[in-house]
Amino acid sequence: MFEIELGDVQAKFADIVWENEPVFSGELVKICAERLQWKKSTTYTVLKKLCEKGIFKNINGVVSSVVSKNEFFSAKSRKFVEDEFHGSLPAFISAFASDRALSSEEISEIQKMIDSYRQEG
Amino acid sequence: MGDIFLSLLNISITAGWLILAVILLRFLFKKAPKTLNFILWALVALRLIFPFSIESALSLIPSAEPVHESSYSADISLDSGISAVDAPVNSLINSGYNAVQTEKGIDIAEICGIIWAVGLAAMLTYFAVSYLRVKKQTAAKINLRDNIFVCDDVNSPFILGVFRPKIILPSGLSDEQAEYVIRHEKAHLKHRDNLWKPLGYALLAVYWFNPLVWAAYLLLCRDIELACDERVIKNMDKDSVAGYSQALLDCVSNKRTVLACPVAFGEVATKERVKNVLNYKKPAFWIIIIAVIASIIAAVCFMTNPIKTKLTFIDTPDKDCEKILSYFDAENATEEILNDLKKIDLYYERPDFDSLNLTVKTETDESSSTQKIKYYDGDKLVYVVYKGYGETMFDYCTETASKKDVTVSYVENDGKRYSVTVKGDDYSVSYDRLNKKAPFGADDISLLFTKERKNDLDESLNINVFDKKYYVACANYYKNGDYINYNAYTYNNKIIDSAHTFIRCRAEDEKNLNLDIIDDINENKDKLSIQTVFGRHQYSYTDNGLKKDWYITADLRIQFADKEKAKAFKESMVKKAEVNDYIEENNGRFFVTVKSVTFPVAENADFYGKDVYEQIIEEIDDPTYRALAFNAENQLTGFDTGAEVPDFY
Numbered sequence: 001m002f003e004i005e006l007g008d009v010q011a012k013f014a015d016i017v018w019e020n021e022p023v024f025s026g027e028l029v030k031i032c033a034e035r036l037q038w039k040k041s042t043t044y045t046v047l048k049k050l051c052e053k054g055i056f057k058n059i060n061g062v063v064s065s066v067v068s069k070n071e072f073f074s075a076k077s078r079k080f081v082e083d084e085f086h087g088s089l090p091a092f093i094s095a096f097a098s099d100r101a102l103s104s105e106e107i108s109e110i111q112k113m114i115d116s117y118r119q120e121g
Numbered sequence: 122m123g124d125i126f127l128s129l130l131n132i133s134i135t136a137g138w139l140i141l142a143v144i145l146l147r148f149l150f151k152k153a154p155k156t157l158n159f160i161l162w163a164l165v166a167l168r169l170i171f172p173f174s175i176e177s178a179l180s181l182i183p184s185a186e187p188v189h190e191s192s193y194s195a196d197i198s199l200d201s202g203i204s205a206v207d208a209p210v211n212s213l214i215n216s217g218y219n220a221v222q223t224e225k226g227i228d229i230a231e232i233c234g235i236i237w238a239v240g241l242a243a244m245l246t247y248f249a250v251s252y253l254r255v256k257k258q259t260a261a262k263i264n265l266r267d268n269i270f271v272c273d274d275v276n277s278p279f280i281l282g283v284f285r286p287k288i289i290l291p292s293g294l295s296d297e298q299a300e301y302v303i304r305h306e307k308a309h310l311k312h313r314d315n316l317w318k319p320l321g322y323a324l325l326a327v328y329w330f331n332p333l334v335w336a337a338y339l340l341l342c343r344d345i346e347l348a349c350d351e352r353v354i355k356n357m358d359k360d361s362v363a364g365y366s367q368a369l370l371d372c373v374s375n376k377r378t379v380l381a382c383p384v385a386f387g388e389v390a391t392k393e394r395v396k397n398v399l400n401y402k403k404p405a406f407w408i409i410i411i412a413v414i415a416s417i418i419a420a421v422c423f424m425t426n427p428i429k430t431k432l433t434f435i436d437t438p439d440k441d442c443e444k445i446l447s448y449f450d451a452e453n454a455t456e457e458i459l460n461d462l463k464k465i466d467l468y469y470e471r472p473d474f475d476s477l478n479l480t481v482k483t484e485t486d487e488s489s490s491t492q493k494i495k496y497y498d499g500d501k502l503v504y505v506v507y508k509g510y511g512e513t514m515f516d517y518c519t520e521t522a523s524k525k526d527v528t529v530s531y532v533e534n535d536g537k538r539y540s541v542t543v544k545g546d547d548y549s550v551s552y553d554r555l556n557k558k559a560p561f562g563a564d565d566i567s568l569l570f571t572k573e574r575k576n577d578l579d580e581s582l583n584i585n586v587f588d589k590k591y592y593v594a595c596a597n598y599y600k601n602g603d604y605i606n607y608n609a610y611t612y613n614n615k616i617i618d619s620a621h622t623f624i625r626c627r628a629e630d631e632k633n634l635n636l637d638i639i640d641d642i643n644e645n646k647d648k649l650s651i652q653t654v655f656g657r658h659q660y661s662y663t664d665n666g667l668k669k670d671w672y673i674t675a676d677l678r679i680q681f682a683d684k685e686k687a688k689a690f691k692e693s694m695v696k697k698a699e700v701n702d703y704i705e706e707n708n709g710r711f712f713v714t715v716k717s718v719t720f721p722v723a724e725n726a727d728f729y730g731k732d733v734y735e736q737i738i739e740e741i742d743d744p745t746y747r748a749l750a751f752n753a754e755n756q757l758t759g760f761d762t763g764a765e766v767p768d769f770y
Contacts, residue, residue, distance in 0.1 A: 007273030008292030009263050042260040 003053040004076050012036070013046050014072075017056055022064040126234035133331040136168040139423035140333045146415055147340065152404050153412035155348035159312075162321075162341045164420055169324050169334070237330060244326035248319075255281060259289055269303060278302045286315040301353070301368040308349040318345060343393070350398050366395045679713045687711035 006014060016031060017023070023031075028047070032038040038046075047063065050056045055067050067075075085091040093110075143161040150157065259281060262272040269288045281287045288306040290299060309315065321341050328334040350369075354362050484493045681687035687704050691713045694700045698715050705712040 008271050009261050009273040012263050013261075036263055039260065046261045 003055075004072075004079055006053075006055075010046060010050060013043075014050060014055060014069075017047075017050075017063060018065060018069040021056075022062050025058055025061050025063050028063055124234075126237045129237070129327065130233075130330075132169060133328045133334060136165060136328075137331060137333040139165055139168050139419070140337045142419045142423050144336065144340065146412070146419055147344075150408065150412040150415065152402075152408050154404055154409065155344055155351055157409075157412050157416060158344040159317075159348060161416055161419070162337065162344065164416075164423075165337055166320065166324060168423070169328060240329045241326055244322075244329050248322060248326070262289065265290070278306055280306055280309055280315050283315055283319050286310055297364060298368040301365045304353045305349050305365075308352040309345070311352070312345070312348065314345050314349070318342065346394055347397050350394055351401060354398055354401055355403075362398060362401075366398050369395055369398070679715065681711045681713070682709075684711050687713050 013032070013036075016035065017028065020028065020031060025044070025047070029038075029040045029043045032043040033040075047056065047058060051058055055065065055072065056063060057066050081087060081089060081092045085095065143158075143165055146161060147158055258274050259270070259272045261274065262270040264270050268286065269290065271290050271292050273292045275289055275291050278288065278290045281289050288303065288310075290302060294302065318341075321338050325334055325338045350365075354365055357365065480497045482495045482497060484495070486493075679687075679690065681690065684704065684706075691700055691702075691704060694713070694715050695702075701714040705714070
């Protein structure tokens, strides 16, 4: 299991890792130094925290993800729906859609999702 | 170290008055814009940073130097202007001081100075450690824009850094919240709070021992926040104000507060701030005016020092006693000078200079490099400072008592004795400064008459007892023993607690005691009769540890019937003492004068009784032979008026 909560900073870092993984830790440090102006120790500290959260792993100096970005955010969304909409996906979607109309692309995408889900089931 | 601490202590005490005034004003003018508070705190900071300030008659500060150290004995005393505080504090200080002093020269001021330095180091260390911790904590931050950063590991927003400040926001803020927070923090930067708050902390680190400075710092922090809030919501509509308050609440409602670090801003009295924000109304113009005026008044009253009429008393080292007193001259009546030599107990007897508006007159004597600085209250001489070679040697305060009447008794050329009483107003007093030693006895004094006398005395007749055989007796003074009697309180206290002594006239070292002359005299006392002459009478005592002895110094005029014996005695004395090298002859008798014989008075002598202190100079017609008095143990105890003049061989 992994922890779902990510602060803004950790989220940004996680993005960087997901973008570049698998990556040597040294390389990661360089990237963070460039993009975030982080020191080496800072990068390692944050990396360690995320490894502890079960999202990434650092083996033999290579950083890679345990949980992919997709996995992570769908888990997050699921949790959100559970917390805010008592697990009712339709409720979520109607709340989501009530704000604006769904585009035709979105509709067909959702339809595909439902269909493949049905197929799996 | 001790000196630094003492001056800091003084500065902080005087600044404390200003802080109290600011706290009062702050309370009274809650409705005024918080910028005013900031100006007031700036005044406090100025007062703490710059010890020099302008003197003003409007100053309400009781004393610019509440704690002072007397330069001789390093007694520290407090004069805060509140005597109810001073007296107990000072007796505490001095009892403590004396206790410490007995352990060879440990200085209380030095100890305090060291404690202060430790405190300062602790405060600075705390700052440094806090700063480093926060820096570490915010290492993992992401730049949002400009100098604004987001960080996961902080719970409320603050500003990091003094010179290149960064705004640190906690992650998870909504856009609306972030907007308000950023506005608030930017207000801080516009006010340059990132500079003022560390400066305030620096002052706190230096003056950590003063609780008023702590109060000032905490209130300053509070005011800084409130001022920023005001700046942000000044032109906001009601909804925005509500949104802002909400953001305030949200940011701080998290239990884990940012560590109480001097560089962070987050943690100040949220409730008060929200209340302030919600109730904010633009202050009425007249309130602003009044507040400004009140602040100016406060500045004048508390930023200026009182005019320095209080001069510090010094203890004079014994050897300088004579030197100092020799600078006196005729302008002041002797009673006043001698009277005021006993000024020791500052806490009870010093006049209140604060209520006086004194004029100052400085007289410089180029030849002796001395300076007299006189303080007059109208015409009355109130206070004098004697400076020699640039340094304050002696200062005292006069009680302008009127001079006593003087009875002058003199022998005219017709051989008859006359006496006349001269009123106090009619004479002035002078000393032979060069040749006389303190304290002055009657014989050292010359009287200058200022008015014509009925008895055909010269208008300015120098009456010098020794030379012209005039006898002077004053109503209350100038009898030997008078000085000591009059200053009995002082002398008593000297014995009890010498730390308070203003003048300590000590006898010379033991070797100057003419003990062998005394032996000779003792040996021959039934063979000699001795007529005392009115030399310098110096009453003094030495502090031999606990033993207190009294000494008398006198010129002895010793009478012989036989010229050869007189000669022999003179020769035997020559090496031991100062002897007149002529032998006086008068009426078939021969006199040898031995000068300045110092001999101890027996310990058990009654100090205030006639046994010991004798009227050397009397109103009586005849020059009386004075016999020396001896007690049962053959100790010389003084002079004996009543004794029969022994027959001489």
